[in-house]
Amino acid sequence: xxxxxxxxxxxxxxxxxxxxxxxxxxxxxxxxxxxxxxxxxxxxxxxxxxxxxxxxxxxxx
Numbered sequence: 104x105x106x107x108x109x110x111x112x113x114x115x116x117x118x119x120x121x122x123x124x125x126x127x128x129x130x131x132x133x134x135x136x137x138x139x140x141x142x143x144x145x146x147x148x149x150x151x152x153x154x155x156x157x158x159x160x161x162x163x164x
Contacts, residue, residue, distance in 0.1 A: 107132035 111129050114120045120128055 104133070104136050107136050 107129070111120075111125060111132060114128065115125050
């Protein structure tokens with residue numbers, strides 16, 4: 104999120120973005136950053152699932 108914020112600020116200061124484009128760019132970059140958060144959460148949940156499935160405390164009768 105910090106990198107996205109710095110990028111928008113840089114694009115705004117240099118004049119590459121104008122007016123309404125700044126807000127739209129901020130929204131797009133925030134959405135892109137959220138994909139990384141979602142991927143990390145999915146990976147952690149997958150790890151927990153695998154630990155549950157292959158945990159050492161299973162009894163076989």
